[in-house]
Amino acid sequence: MIRKKGLDIFLLGFFILSVGCVSLSEKTLVPGSPDDLPDCYAVFPAGPWESVYKLEATIRGGGSFSLLGVTKGEPSERRLQSLLLTPEGFILFDAEFRDGEMAVRNAVAPFDSPAFAGGLMEDVSLLFLPPKNKPTGWEKKTDGTMICNWRGPDDSHTEVTGSMESGWRILRRDKRGKVIKEVVLNGPFVNGLASRMELRAFKPASYTLRMTLVQPTP
């Protein structure tokens, strides 16, 4: 009896893991039609843009907090500036990211550690900037869904799946193919910005960021 119950739990666990692995499994792609290539970039806003998002962060074992995130982007220069504000409007964090280089202008505890700054700007880049290089493979399905893969210089992988109609998913994998970050972006898209986004980070820190678009510009 005990053995059977143990077997049931094992099978249930295996089923859950299998479902998770199916949805997050990596597909090997080759370069597709050049006409489809621009669609790999559709999830990322093009041209200069500004946004205000409501952020709800949940840190595993560390509680949660709500803040406002203000970001300005210049995609052609691969440049982003991000601010974190309290509900009262006090600036807790202000940093600029330009072509891989980060400059922190202002940071107040507990947002003043280099690790936090690096992690935040990595998340903002994942959300709003396409990888620097050309995709290594892409495919457009008959329903219009795109699947695009990039390989980074550190052998990390970025995978973008979806469409403007159905929403998008961005996966960042480490060099062993393990998913370390997952972003789900849902419409409606306003000036190329998703109305709702959820970022789940698994490694090295585990946390969830839920973002709701408050104010797009222009």
Add this chain to the structure above:
Amino acid sequence: MKKFLFLSVFVTTGLLSAAAALSQDWTSFKDASRNIQSVKADFLQKRTLQILTKPLLSEGKLFFYAPDSLRWEYLSPLRSVMLQKGNNIQVYNFSEGKWKPEMTQAVESRRMVLAEISQWFQGRFDESKAFKHTYSPGPPARIILVPGEGINRFIQRIEIVLSVRPGVIDRVEIEEPGGSRTSIEFRNVEINSSISSEVFEKP
């Protein structure tokens, strides 16, 4: 501490909205502030940041009951509330469908700031350690607050613009170094109306 000094500016402006006198001269203004029992008001906050083309708009409500009960609440875009009743200070954020206490431990800093605010509310500007004040008869009449050393890294100047309607101010302008500004406009101001004590106890 910096954060709460900044917050105090907003809170103070709410308190001062009730402290304006029937006559807008400085002496009457200070005298009237001693007769305030309660204040209710809505506010619209416009935060102008260099990074944004358009100001960031926030809306909220203020409740005050003399001598030391305060509720300063943002309704949008983020729901957040600061509650003070006597020495008890609580801050909550609305997240995932419920109110959650703020993670910060800086209660002592808030207490110090609120003590400062209390002095301002009672017209005791001379006792402020954080700001020096001047009064400009206008029109419109204004109170100008200039911070001392330290705080001036974050706040350059505050202007409280009094309304022609007795007991009400139109708006407050806060200038920061680097060009960012905050404007708070008060609406539907009620002075000395009844307020349930629960308003200051529960989010």
